Amino acid sequence: MVIAIGLFLMAIESSALPTGMLALLGAIAVPTVLVVAHLKADRQRHRELTAMLNVLPIPFALAPAPGFFQQYLKFADALTKIGRHNDRLFRDLALHRLTTVADEFATMATGRIVFHATETWRTAYQHILETLRVKTYLSVAWVRTNDYWNDAPGRQSMQFNYELVGRGIRIERVHILSEELWPFDERLPTGGILEWLVEQRGQGIHVSLLRESDLSKEPDLLRDFAIYGDRATGTQELDEDSRTVRFVLSFDEPSIQKALDRWERLTLYSVPLQNVVDQMQD
Numbered sequence: 395m396v397i398a399i400g401l402f403l404m405a406i407e408s409s410a411l412p413t414g415m416l417a418l419l420g421a422i423a424v425p426t427v428l429v430v431a432h433l434k435a436d437r438q439r440h441r442e443l444t445a446m447l448n449v450l451p452i453p454f455a456l457a458p459a460p461g462f463f464q465q466y467l468k469f470a471d472a473l474t475k476i477g478r479h480n481d482r483l484f485r486d487l488a489l490h491r492l493t494t495v496a497d498e499f500a501t502m503a504t505g506r507i508v509f510h511a512t513e514t515w516r517t518a519y520q521h522i523l524e525t526l527r528v529k530t531y532l533s534v535a536w537v538r539t540n541d542y543w544n545d546a547p548g549r550q551s552m553q554f555n556y557e558l559v560g561r562g563i564r565i566e567r568v569h570i571l572s573e574e575l576w577p578f579d580e581r582l583p584t585g586g587i588l589e590w591l592v593e594q595r596g597q598g599i600h601v602s603l604l605r606e607s608d609l610s611k612e613p614d615l616l617r618d619f620a621i622y623g624d625r626a627t628g629t630q631e632l633d634e635d636s637r638t639v640r641f642v643l644s645f646d647e648p649s650i651q652k653a654l655d656r657w658e659r660l661t662l663y664s665v666p667l668q669n670v671v672d673q674m675q676d
Contacts, residue, residue, distance in 0.1 A: 505646030513547055515641035519620075519628060522643075523558055528623035531558065532657055533567040536606075536618045537575060540586050541636045548636075552594070559598040566600040568657075568664045570616060576605050582670065591667050602664040615660055619653055627653040 456463045476488045501508060509515035523531060535542065543552055559565055569591065576583040583591065583603070595601045609615045618630040627650050631640040644650070 506642055506644045506649070509641040509643070510639075513638070515628075515630075515638065515643065516547060516551065518643055519641075520554060522622045522626055523554075523563070526563065526623040526625065528625070529563045530621075530623055531555075531563055531565045532621040533565065534570065534617070534619050534657070534660060535567060536570045536616055536632075537587065538572045538632075539634075539636050540575070542632075543590060545636075555594075555599065556597040564600070565598075567594065567602070568660050569601070569603040570606055570609070570660075571603055572606050576603070578605070578607065595667055601667040602661075603667060603670065604660075604664045608663045612659065615656055615663075617656075619656065621650065621653050621657060624650070626650065629653075 456466050473492070476485065476492070479485055479488070498508070507518070509518070537543075542548065555565055571583055571587065574584075575587045582588055591601050591603065606616065618632065620628045620630075622628070626643060626645045628644070629642045630638055633639050
């Protein structure tokens with residue numbers, strides 16, 4: 395196209411070509427100039443349209459995401475109705491609540507979902523484990539009471555773990571035991587805890603353990619957390635009665651890498667259960 399336009403302009407300047415040839419070159423070059431101008435105009439209109447769409451109240455990026463666009467419309471409609479309410483106190487209270495909701499949304503935008511004082515996290519946890527691509531589940535249990543696994547939800551989770559092993563998922567669990575459950579002057583943990591550890595090992599879980607005091611110089615390792623293949627990590631906060639207060643499920647790469655680093659550090663302190671039992675028999 396550029397060559398044709400150049401030849402046409404040169405021919406006009408020199409008048410060296412016959413009239414018929416000039417007409418031919420003109421027939422080629424003039425439409426070409428128009429096409430180039432049209433393309434430039436199209437690109438400009440595309441940029442203007444994109445800029446306009448980016449400031450529209452409805453984010454078109456959500457349209458292809460199943461379910462999200464409909465939820466956005468519901469939120470936008472509800473927010474509009476709240477803002478139009480004629481009671482100022484209601485609007486102030488609603489705004490305070492909406493600020494909390496917005497903060498929760500901001501947290502989810504980073505790839506994390508927080509469950510507060512509810513067992514609903516177990517449903518999400520089970521769904522992740524059932525859909526793993528990398529069939530590995532690494533778990534750290536900070537066990538401070540005999541009730542850690544003994545309530546109904548805890549026993550159900552353990553049974554689910556045993557089923558996962560039967561499906562071919564490798565489960566490794568490090569147990570951080572309190573001094574009460576594994577006294578410093580005892581070579582083995584107390585009866586109830588030991589039975590639970592032996593049960594897990596018998597079901598195919600790779601069991602290792604250590605005392606809380608072993609981590610006195612690395613207190614940041616004292617926590618319940620898990621790594622679900624290469625997909626996510628979960629952190630569980632318990633109260634003194636071993637009830638879940640908060641569970642954070644993170645799908646972002648930095649959280650997963652941080653959990654893997656913690657796991658590697660913990661394995662430097664932990665000992666396989668079989669080694670502990672073998673030492674007792676020596």
